[in-house]
Amino acid sequence: MKLLGPLLLALIAAVPIGAALWAVGAQLLDAQAWHALWADPQTLRAWGMTMWTGLASTALVWFTLAHVLASGFIRQQLGRWLSRVPALLATPHAAMAIGLVLWLSPSGWALRLVSPGLTGFDAPPPWFTTQDPWGLGLILALWLKEVPFLLWVAATQMQREDLRRRWQAEYALAQTLGRTPAQAFAHIVWPQLAPRLRWPLLAVLAYGLTVVDMALIIGPATPPTLAVLAWQRLSDADLLTQSQGVVAAGWLTGTLLVACVVTGWLVGAAPSRRMLGHGKRLKLAAATRLPKAVFLSVWPSNGMWTTILTTYIAVWFALTVGSVSGVWPFPQVWPELWTLNAWQQVASSARTVWTTLGLGVASASVCLLWSVAWLELAPRRWQQAMQPWFLLPLVLPSVLWVVGLYSLALHTRLEGQWLGLSLAHAVMVLPYVLLALVPAYQAVDPRQAALVASLGHGRWVYLWRVKWPLLKRAIASAWAVGFAVSVAQYLPTLYVGAGRFATVTTEAVTLAAGAQRSLMSAYAALQMLLPIAAFALAGWLGRPRRFEKIAPMKATP
Amino acid sequence: MTDTPQDGLHVHIERLGSAHHALVSGLHLHVPPGEILTLMGPSGCGKSSVLAAIAGTLASVSEGLQPLQLQGSVQLNGRELAHLPTHQRGVGLVFQDALLFPHMTVAENLLFAVPVTSGSDTAQRQARVQQALQEAELSGMGNRDPSTLSGGQRARVALMRALLAEPQALLLDEPFSKLDAALRAQLRPWVFAHVRERRIPVVLVTHDEQDVADPQRVLHLRATEESQAHV
Numbered sequence: 001m002k003l004l005g006p007l008l009l010a011l012i013a014a015v016p017i018g019a020a021l022w023a024v025g026a027q028l029l030d031a032q033a034w035h036a037l038w039a040d041p042q043t044l045r046a047w048g049m050t051m052w053t054g055l056a057s058t059a060l061v062w063f064t065l066a067h068v069l070a071s072g073f074i075r076q077q078l079g080r081w082l083s084r085v086p087a088l089l090a091t092p093h094a095a096m097a098i099g100l101v102l103w104l105s106p107s108g109w110a111l112r113l114v115s116p117g118l119t120g121f122d123a124p125p126p127w128f129t130t131q132d133p134w135g136l137g138l139i140l141a142l143w144l145k146e147v148p149f150l151l152w153v154a155a156t157q158m159q160r161e162d163l164r165r166r167w168q169a170e171y172a173l174a175q176t177l178g179r180t181p182a183q184a185f186a187h188i189v190w191p192q193l194a195p196r197l198r199w200p201l202l203a204v205l206a207y208g209l210t211v212v213d214m215a216l217i218i219g220p221a222t223p224p225t226l227a228v229l230a231w232q233r234l235s236d237a238d239l240l241t242q243s244q245g246v247v248a249a250g251w252l253t254g255t256l257l258v259a260c261v262v263t264g265w266l267v268g269a270a271p272s273r274r275m276l277g278h279g280k281r282l283k284l285a286a287a288t289r290l291p292k293a294v295f296l297s298v299w300p301s302n303g304m305w306t307t308i309l310t311t312y313i314a315v316w317f318a319l320t321v322g323s324v325s326g327v328w329p330f331p332q333v334w335p336e337l338w339t340l341n342a343w344q345q346v347a348s349s350a351r352t353v354w355t356t357l358g359l360g361v362a363s364a365s366v367c368l369l370w371s372v373a374w375l376e377l378a379p380r381r382w383q384q385a386m387q388p389w390f391l392l393p394l395v396l397p398s399v400l401w402v403v404g405l406y407s408l409a410l411h412t413r414l415e416g417q418w419l420g421l422s423l424a425h426a427v428m429v430l431p432y433v434l435l436a437l438v439p440a441y442q443a444v445d446p447r448q449a450a451l452v453a454s455l456g457h458g459r460w461v462y463l464w465r466v467k468w469p470l471l472k473r474a475i476a477s478a479w480a481v482g483f484a485v486s487v488a489q490y491l492p493t494l495y496v497g498a499g500r501f502a503t504v505t506t507e508a509v510t511l512a513a514g515a516q517r518s519l520m521s522a523y524a525a526l527q528m529l530l531p532i533a534a535f536a537l538a539g540w541l542g543r544p545r546r547f548e549k550i551a552p553m554k555a556t557p
Numbered sequence: 558m559t560d561t562p563q564d565g566l567h568v569h570i571e572r573l574g575s576a577h578h579a580l581v582s583g584l585h586l587h588v589p590p591g592e593i594l595t596l597m598g599p600s601g602c603g604k605s606s607v608l609a610a611i612a613g614t615l616a617s618v619s620e621g622l623q624p625l626q627l628q629g630s631v632q633l634n635g636r637e638l639a640h641l642p643t644h645q646r647g648v649g650l651v652f653q654d655a656l657l658f659p660h661m662t663v664a665e666n667l668l669f670a671v672p673v674t675s676g677s678d679t680a681q682r683q684a685r686v687q688q689a690l691q692e693a694e695l696s697g698m699g700n701r702d703p704s705t706l707s708g709g710q711r712a713r714v715a716l717m718r719a720l721l722a723e724p725q726a727l728l729l730d731e732p733f734s735k736l737d738a739a740l741r742a743q744l745r746p747w748v749f750a751h752v753r754e755r756r757i758p759v760v761l762v763t764h765d766e767q768d769v770a771d772p773q774r775v776l777h778l779r780a781t782e783e784s785q786a787h788v
Contacts, residue, residue, distance in 0.1 A: 447652055450614035453643030454650035455670045455722040465669070469660050545660050547702035 006378035010386055013370060016427055017392055020404030023411075027403065028250040033243035042223045043248070047255070050226040053135040053219070054209035054259070057142035061204055063294050064143065065150045065197075066190060068305050069158075070295040073171075073189065074181045081305055082155040088148035088312050090532050092488045094508055097141045097217040098524040099315030101512065102322050104137060105130045107330050109318060115331035124330050131221045138219040142211070144311055146204045153200040156439075157193060167192065186295040198267045202260045203394065209256050210397035213490035213505070217512040226252050230399045231491065249400040256397060319528070322521030342518035346526060349502075356487055356503040356530065358418075363425035364482030367433040368475065374434075375441045376463070387434075394431040401428070402495040409496050416498030424496040425486045433482040440474030473542030480538035484531035504530065563635040565589040566611070566726050566758040570629040573603065573610055580606050580625065586776060588726075588758035593749060593770035596762045598778035604762045607778070608728045611760065612650050613643040633726050633758075649724030653731040655715035657703035663714055664690065664699030670721040689717040692751070709740045716748055720755060727752055729761040733768055741767070 037043050072078035103109050106124035115121040130137050158164060167189050174184035210227045219225055224232070230252060233245030326337030346353070375383065393401060405424045406415060414420025444467065452462040468475065490505050504527045511520035566588045574580040580603035588594045598604050609615045610627045631638040638646045657666050667686045671677075690696050693713040695706075703711065712732065719727060732748065733741045749770050752759045761770055769775055 445656070447614075447654075448656060448658075450609070450612065450643065451650055451652065451656050453614065454612055454646075454648060454724070454728075455718070456644050456647070456672060457669075458642075458644050466658055470658075547662065547705075548700045 003379075006374070006382060009370065009374050009377065010382065013374075013390055013430060014386070016405075016408065016423070017389065020401060020408050020427070021392075022404075023407035024246070024250070024400055024404040027243065027246045027407070030243050030247060033240070033247045036240060037244050037247050037251070040244070042229060043226075045223040046226045046229040047251070049135055049220055049223055050209055050252070050255070051259075053138045053142070053215075053225060054205060056135075057139045057146065057208045058201070058205045058263070060139065060143050061146045061150060062201065063290065064147050064304060065154065066194075066290050066294045068147070068151060068308075069154055069193070070182060070185045070190070071302060072305065073158075073185055075302065077302065078155075078158065081302075082151065082159075084309065085148050085152045085155065086535070088308075089152060090484065090528070090535055091145070091312065091315070092484070092505070092527050092531065093141075093145055093211065093214045094217060094488065094490065094505055094512075095319065095524040095528040096145050096315060097214045098508060098512055098520060099319050100137065100141050100144075101130045101218055102318040102517070102521065103314060109333075112331045112333050121331060130218055133220050133222065135220045135225075138211075138215055138225070141214055141218050142208050144308065145214075146207065147308060150197060150200055150204060154193065154197055157196050182295045186290070190290075190295070194267060198264055201267060202264060205259060205263055206256055206395055206397075209259060210252060210399065212399060213488075213509050216509055226255070227397060227399050234399070234403065234495070245399075246403050249397060249403055252397050253400050316528075319521050319525045322517055323525050325518050325521075328517070339518070342516075342522035345519055346522050352502045352504060352507055353526070355501050356505070359422055359425050359489075359493075359501075359503065360483040360486040360530070360534070362422045363429045363486045364433065364479050366422075366426050367430045367482050368437075368479045370430070371434045371437050371478070372475070375437060387438075390434055391431045393428050394435075398428070398491045402491045405492060405496050415496060416500050418501075421493065421497045421501055424492040425489055428489055428492055429482045429485045432485045433478045436478035436481045437474060440471050440478075444471070473544070476538035476542035477535070480531070480534040483534040487527065487530050487534075563632075565592070565634070566760070567632040568607070568611060568629070569631075570607065570610065570627065572628040573606055573625065575625055581778065584778075586760075588760060588774070590758055591753055591756045592774060593752065593759040593761055594774045594776060595769045595771065596760055596776050596778060597764060597766075597769075600764065602778045604778055605730055608650070608730050608760065608762055611638075611726070612648045612728055613638065613641060613646055614650070647723075647725040649719040649722055649727040651715050651719050651727070651729045651732050653734045655703075655711035657706075657711055657714060657718075659704060661703070662699060663695065663701050663703055663706065666703060666714060667699075667718050667721055670718045672723060685721060689721055693717045708736050709744055712736065712744060713747070716751065720751065724757065726757055727755075727759045729759065731763055732761070734763070734765070745770075 068081075069078065072081050101108065106127045106129055108129070111119065111121065111124070119125075158167070170188045171181075171184050174188045175181060179187065211225075212227050212231050215225045215228045216231075219228060223229065226248060230245045230248035233241050233248060236242055236245070321335070323342050324338050324340060325335035326339040326341065328335040328337075378386075402424075405427065409415035409417075409420040409424065412420070414423065448466060449462055452466055457465075487503070488505055489503075490509055493501060493503050493506050504523050508520060508523035508527050511523060514520070566586075568584070568586045570581055570584040572579050572582045573584075574582075584607065586594060586596075596604050596607065606615070606625055609625070610629075611631050615625045615627060627639065629639070633647065638648070657663070658669065661669065664686050667689050668682060671682045671685050673682070686699065687696075690699055693710075693716075695710060695714065698706070698710075703714070706714065716732070729748075729752075733744060736744065745768065759770075761768065763769070
């Protein structure tokens, strides 16, 4: 009987995931669709583009991470740098891509700054600088977004008290043995850190291979990436074309799984006792043995980090200026006319904002309630066993999920309805909320529960007056993470919502294809401001208690 | 002594351990009211698990996948506790870390322990807190953030908090081990005096011979061995 609650909770979360997967699986067994997919000359080129952009961006992120960590660790500035990371993480992918477009497009700021002085251009040149056919813009955008993510994960490892002390000591010891600081980091700290970043790295790879919204904005168009191609097929009116989209998504998933296995093997597992015990020579995994130049300072040491920060600031600035720009002829550096028109337009379509807020609040709240209930009620063993299953929506391509979620919504007659859409959002949001909560829950001292009970209080007193108040910061930020993830959803909103619901993200991505610079910038800025507001709210709700200021302590024992 | 044989804490552990591994077996102990039994032994011998079995908190000490289970009985003043949840046992606990709730002031930590009975109003409960602060030599520090207290102050608050809940037995799990030698020497007599005053049975777990409260009542626990003690 005691297990009835957790059993129900497990079913509530696992059944939609399983049913969605089942629905996709059934549609993948369509020989005709596979034939049509292979017959299409675009398919292979799109696949090649996906491999190139996904693998190149992931490799770049990995090298950059090693370099930034090395220079930050050696100069002992890592802590200071990492405190800036949350602001970078809060910038949504789509907003980042749009901000880059504002800089890099033929009529963008980069060219305006040097025209006509250096270039002699009086009109924007016919260049492919944003949706470039080589996918460089997409690689740049992915690189900018994923480096802060991996840095943040690395920070959670390097700031763990036990690891930090041990690594500092070993790093110092290596130098007394005659190694330079860069060598000491490369040979001692990095090989221990890198295997711990394996799963997050795979998440980066999965994202790079399957991203749709960013690729629509800044990725190549002819051919597009495979994820975008699948999405275009899926949104076609023709049924055969749609089924081609489904199998394309299936193929993308297969590619992703193979790429993940190979990458995981390259990064390798931590050297285990067993390996050492058998007298085998310890071989470092390939990806932990990076070229020396990565660790040595090719640039002035903090150059890389400064570059990333500066680019973010430039992107935020471009979005802000873009959203209040009126007439702005090339090659003028500043707009001729400043106007709040775009923001007024946003305000007059308040429904879009309300839909975004409603979906975010509803899905984040539902997922938070579920996660707390799950972590409170389910036995540890269950939690460990079910975790991979609940994290699936994070790993598999969103273009695959929307197919499953849509057929699920069709069966339950929830397609195009608010309830169905918010449930689809909840499926995508759940893994993030769970991941944000689990470390805090694991850090709870079990003796505290014993202590409260020994004072004669029951379970509810413990939860309401001790445990949850102590976890309030983690709970509040898990909610904000969920809200931010919901706001950023593009595919589920369009597809499961059957095109009837507009959010700031769908508007921003749609406008990115057009010429309304100011409206696009305003929506992109809003797409960024909403999560930031949620994080600010969470920070305020989760603020630690301020105790009365005390006079200097007396020296009493 | 006017105590009846039923009074005090009677613990009879036939077997305490996981499904595959018995941690403690064949342990009997009896602590009369007002007496302090010292439980000693090397780390890993199951001292703390014995306390958890008495307090009913085995679920929270058995980390990992193999929960510890008790076969035996725990009787307090004639009442069988083995199947009661912790909060109904009336057994107080003090750990080596004071475990003061960091989101409450010192006074709130103490107030949290004062039982709400039908006759008592807030003013009476507050008065008990003030009195406890005085006994802990912490008058006027009620509004302090517990993290600003010294180690000795924290240990005293933790003990007063446990006593305010009016336990019928008290378990001290290495209460002095985080303190330096001088502070221990100061704190020991203060703790022993306070718990003896309550006329309740007390079990103290330690690995330091100097912590022994009553040389007449010491039980040495060895890893997975039969141990007998009627003290």
